[in-house]
Amino acid sequence: MKCLICHSEDIEVSSVYEEFERADDVIRVFLTVSVCANCGERYYDRRTVRKLEQIRRQLDNGSLPLKEVGKVYVGRV
Numbered sequence: 001m002k003c004l005i006c007h008s009e010d011i012e013v014s015s016v017y018e019e020f021e022r023a024d025d026v027i028r029v030f031l032t033v034s035v036c037a038n039c040g041e042r043y044y045d046r047r048t049v050r051k052l053e054q055i056r057r058q059l060d061n062g063s064l065p066l067k068e069v070g071k072v073y074v075g076r077v
Contacts, residue, residue, distance in 0.1 A: 001043075008038035012037050016035065018031060018052060020055070020056065027066065031052075
């Protein structure tokens with residue numbers, strides 16, 4: 001397989017994450033996808049795209065069970 005962006009043949013399977021934002025919250029979904037080691041272009045198979053679409057629908061209707069793993073505090077100066 002060649003990268004569609006840079007035409008490199010150095011495509012590797014890597015762990016990445018996609019982020020969804022809801023109000024002040026950030027939801028990270030960890031995935032394993034093919035990534036160009038040269039330019040970083042990601043390649044998602046059909047199954048992964050469908051899973052991300054399902055997660056977005058569940059976030060929209062509030063049915064996705066989420067676990068809080070930390071907090072970020074913002075100070076304004």
